[in-house]
Amino acid sequence: MSAVANPTRAAREDTPRSPQAGAPVVRLHDVHKSFGALKVLDGVSLDVGPGEVAAIIGQSGSGKSTALRCINALETIQQGTIHVCGHAIHDPQLDRRALRRDVGIVFQSYNLFPHLTAEQNIMLAPTCVKGMTKAQARELAREVLSHVGLAEKAEHYPEQLSGGQQQRVAIARSLAMRPKLMLFDEVTSALDPQLTGEVLKVMENLAREGMTMILVTHEMAFARKVASKVVYMHRGRVWETGTGAMLDDPQTPELRAFIGNGL
Incomplete structure (x- = not known):
């Protein structure tokens, strides 16, 4: 790993603080995740504070989506700790039902029920919950x-909506649970x-309203703005992190190559 990235990573692998006002909404500490012999997350540490919008970028296979799925307990980790909205995700006794009330997740696929209207999906x-x-x-x-x-699409079925509209319905469905994190x-x-x-x-408006969000994205302009x-991930690690300005002045050759490839 690049020497430039090491200090950033090391600084984030401190001992988790006790819960307090203003404490991180999400804290990953030295998280490891493998699928068989394949190491996907290799000591990931990351904090996201209240109202922050964290954009995770990186090449396919860098661990971005796996990290997101671990945050929402859709995947289990082998080592490390994850705290999300006061829930210890790494705890085998985790109350997943309570976690789902606090954390909304929207995927690439809309996952809407085709036999229900937009309103009924939401x-x-x-x-039920x-x-x-x-x-x-x-x-x-x-x-x-x-x-x-x-508002005017409440009675429409998914097949009557464009892909963008279906995705917005999926976002609305998560918002209906009044999550603390998206x-x-x-x-x-x-x-x-x-x-x-x-x-x-829609996502920009949510950010403006103060919603805490973590997004895996290839939309570099959106991440900058x-x-x-x-957070730039590479080979299952947090390789470089900073504000959107780091995309204009990358400190590691890996991030320079990633941005240079137009990704």
Whole structure:
């Protein structure tokens, strides 16, 4: 690993602080994850504070999406600790149901139920998980659909919506759970430029409103403009981290090559 990246990484591998006001919403400390003999995360440490937007960038296979899935307990880790919204993700006794109430995640695939309208897709979790009445959930669904600019699409089925609109419904569905943290895993990678712009606008508005977010993305312009923290991952490690300005002045040859490839 480059000598320039070492000090940044070492500085982040300190002992986790006790929970306190203003403490990180997300803290990964020396996280290791393997799939069989394949090492995917190799000692990842990262903090994300309240209201921060962290953009994770890097080549395919660098561990970006795996890190995101570990944060939401969709993957288990072999070593290290992860604390998210007061939940110890590494604890075998983790209450996953409680975690899902605090953390929303949106994937590249929209995962909408095709036989339900946009409104019904959003109502499902509030009624099943939070015990809302259908009337309460319907009012909430209309509210979050309006928030993502789709109030008029409430009665539309997924097949009647564009890819960008479906992705915005997926975001609205997560927002309906009133999460403390939102995770986005390459949510625009399957969209054309115009539809990508629709989705990024919604995410930019969420950032402006103070939502804590971690996003895996290839949208470098968006990372420069919106992210308060950019994390470049390489070979399963946090290789370089900083503000969006680091994309204009990379300190490691690996990040220079990554940006130079137009990624």
